[in-house]
Amino acid sequence: MNWIILIIAGLFEVGFAACLGKVKETSGSEMYYWFTGFLASLTISMLLLMKATQTLPIGTAYAVWTGIGAVGTVIVGILFFKDPVSFWRIFFIATLIGSVVGLKAVSH
Template structure:
């Protein structure tokens, strides 16, 4: 069970670093750049811990899925990115895939 918590944490740090990367403006702003690098390190470190017990294909897909879904949702909520039925359905498909991979494990 702890491996799944590591994987969830890794996915959440994936979202953090992606959002901070946007705010870093190409690493030209110090603190968002620092948050980006720290988020990347923690994300990969937690993924590595999860991989001690979980299959690489499942873990990697879930890790990137959490990061992608969370970043898309945050972009729509906080950065004024477009919200459409197709984007929401596609986002739900990614989330469904994450859930399916977890259930299939």
């Protein structure tokens, strides 16, 4: 169950990074709405990470959480923020995914 909580926490990390990107692109009241989404996503992500680390090793949980966030943020950046796509970006994202899966596989 805590692995599911950790995955959800990682998805909320992607959410707060995406909101931060939108804060940069907007102004006025729209900026404050995105900033509110950033704060809410950040809070939920941290609380879920804290819950997951009650039974999972902190090093593994943190690495998986940041891995999900990094991969998800790159994908969101490519799809919504027109970030560049190159062979090496995709290659290293794939190796990061393999590392996260490996950490899950060797954890108790």
